[in-house]
Amino acid sequence: MTTGALARRLGVAPTTLRTWERRYGIGPSHRDQGRHRRWSPTDVARLEDMCRLTARGVAPSEAARLALSGTRPSKSVAPPGGSRPRGIGSFRDLPLGQVWPESRGLARAAVRLDSAAVQAQLRSAIDTYGVVVAWEQIIAPTLHAVGRKWATADASYVEVEHLLSWHVSTTLRSTVTVPGDEFPPILLACMPDEQHSLPIEALWAALVERGLPTRIFGAAVPAEALQSAVRRIGPCAVVLWSQSRHTADVGVVRALLALEWGMRGARSHPLALPAGPGWESAPSEQPGAGRLTGLASGLALLESLFRTVRTPTSTPPPTPDPDPDPDPTRHGAT
CATH class of the missing domain: 1.10.1240.10 (Methionine synthase domain)
Structure with missing residues (x-):
């Protein structure tokens, strides 16, 4: 070798x-x-x-x-002092x-x-x-x-x-360099009580590796903060990671699907994509929500979705509403 x-x-x-x-x-x-x-x-x-x-x-x-x-x-070999590392x-x-x-x-x-x-x-x-x-x-x-x-x-x-x-x-x-955003990005976030963020970090790196505009908010994103970000960014999709069953809250998905932005007559709604094993036993998704079941398959779905969004013949996405809350200290910002 x-x-x-x-x-x-x-x-x-x-x-x-x-x-x-x-x-x-x-x-x-x-x-x-x-x-x-x-x-x-x-x-x-x-x-x-x-x-x-x-x-x-x-x-x-x-x-x-x-x-x-x-x-x-042999299992009896131990470091000087007669003790082995615990367990x-x-x-x-x-x-x-x-x-x-x-x-x-x-x-x-x-x-x-x-x-x-x-x-x-x-x-x-x-x-x-x-x-x-x-x-x-x-x-x-x-x-x-x-x-x-x-x-x-x-x-x-x-x-x-x-x-x-x-x-x-x-x-x-x-490993990757974040590209500039010319089109509505894909937004990645953990559910409000979810602390395990490594899987969506892998998804983020795979998306960026392919040059797709992406935002990632990491672990335990409060529902209100997530809704505010969606209204401000106007993403083409929102991926919601849940590692365990107790963090998979369908109410958060429904609230996101109810959001809208843009000019009257050309309103847009987010596409919510639950991901992770926590959603396996959750109730059926609402209309307008899909589910990602793996990194490779989820990446293929998001790439296909993004190609549709940036097709030249498609209608340009509406400009998201400005931050509805002009006071940043209200959400604990410094």
Whole structure:
């Protein structure tokens, strides 16, 4: 294997592999004529052992010594002092199932709380595959596995989930450049009590990656603030994310569908698009509302909708009403 491929498999940065080779002598057994490193199956097995040991809290120098000596890591191995990190074992404890190698590499890095490796894995995935494939095949499966492990292991793995979520959010926001708005944008928001915003952040990044004008308001947007934003912006669609059933409020959808803006005789209404598992058991949508069921399919629907909006033969969208509330302090602005 090449160094880059091995780094993705192990969930470490390539610079980490070079550092381990320089400091601890745990390097590749072969170099080709161009002096490029090539890692044999034996080399890979040693580094996998080292990663398992460091994930259990063993110092890298001791982990390298054990890996090079052929001593197989056991559950009894503990860091100096006789204690192991609370409740954390190997990434193999995560319920990943059948996933891409990049997902396993990301899980390894997250369990070790290796921020640099997590960031490198995420950046490489998005640069290589694009936002949609990276999210559906690599990021989301890892997030779900960590979440399921957290749910069944008391407070264990909560730090893994928080670190991974932070870097996913940071990488999504730093990967794309926001385009200018020439047409009514797509508005993305979480429901008023919904704190989980990563899925719509992925949708935002995928839309921006395709050059579509988008506004995102993130987690827990109050219903009144959302209605005010819709009247001011006049979006071509509003996506409402709900992760859990208790945040899926059909009343918010109905209120949005009742809004209108523009000149008399040419009034416009928003298209409301509930998204997320929270809506699965909600009552049927009102007329004028659809539902997004996945990132790829939802993105295709929104792209199709936006092409319709910006078709030259279509009627130009009416200008949204100005902010009906001229006093910004009324909503807590400073």
